[in-house]
Amino acid sequence: MAGKQMAKGEKEILADNSATLKLYKNMISVTLLVYAVIKWIQGFSWFHVVLSLSAGVGLSLSYGSLSSAAKPSYGPGGNLISGGTDLNMEGGISDYFKDIIMVTCACLLLSLISDYFWYLWLVIPAFALYKLWSSVIKPWIFAPAPEVPQQAGGNEPPRKGMRQTKQRKQASGVGSGQPMSAFNLR
Numbered sequence: 001m002a003g004k005q006m007a008k009g010e011k012e013i014l015a016d017n018s019a020t021l022k023l024y025k026n027m028i029s030v031t032l033l034v035y036a037v038i039k040w041i042q043g044f045s046w047f048h049v050v051l052s053l054s055a056g057v058g059l060s061l062s063y064g065s066l067s068s069a070a071k072p073s074y075g076p077g078g079n080l081i082s083g084g085t086d087l088n089m090e091g092g093i094s095d096y097f098k099d100i101i102m103v104t105c106a107c108l109l110l111s112l113i114s115d116y117f118w119y120l121w122l123v124i125p126a127f128a129l130y131k132l133w134s135s136v137i138k139p140w141i142f143a144p145a146p147e148v149p150q151q152a153g154g155n156e157p158p159r160k161g162m163r164q165t166k167q168r169k170q171a172s173g174v175g176s177g178q179p180m181s182a183f184n185l186r
Contacts, residue, residue, distance in 0.1 A: 013084065014072050014083035016087070016088050028063060028101065035052065035111075039052070047115070051118055062101050066094055069085040069094055070094075072084045099124075103124055
């Protein structure tokens with residue numbers, strides 16, 4: 001099993017999730033504490049209040065989503081059934097929440113140097129638009145046209161509609177042998 005990754009047990013997932021949640025909780029707490037203390041010394045403006053509250057909401061929603069996904073489930077006897085979603089799994093949705101937490105913490109700390117670092121926060125919606133474009137919109141727009149199955153008759157193209165069929169019959173003279181007219185009601 002050299003190239004194969006071993007599956008984690010539920011207890012190991014629970015322990016890893018607890019450590020991951022503790023790391024991000026400490027990261028958020030230290031960032032908010034440092035930001036609040038330094039801004040208290042420098043002085044707040046309404047601009048800083050609005051952006052720091054927005055950052056706090058973003059951090060709490062992202063952390064709440066992580067902790068909700070990592071919530072273990074226990075059986076009636078108190079035994080562990082599931083350790084929750086593995087937060088350290090590569091390519092999972094939890095990676096995006098962790099990235100949002102890290103970018104927001106970086107914005108908060110760097111905005112202590114200059115307010116222009118708040119523009120770094122625009123990386124999050126830019127990446128979301130990129131993923132939306134590359135995963136949903138682009139494949140939908142540039143998808144090759146579906147192949148139309150051939151009819152049993154051979155090389156005849158598929159029928160478009162009654163009017164076109166009637167016009168083709170009139171042009172080829174198929175039918176009763178006489179040209180169709182509005183006065184011929186046979």
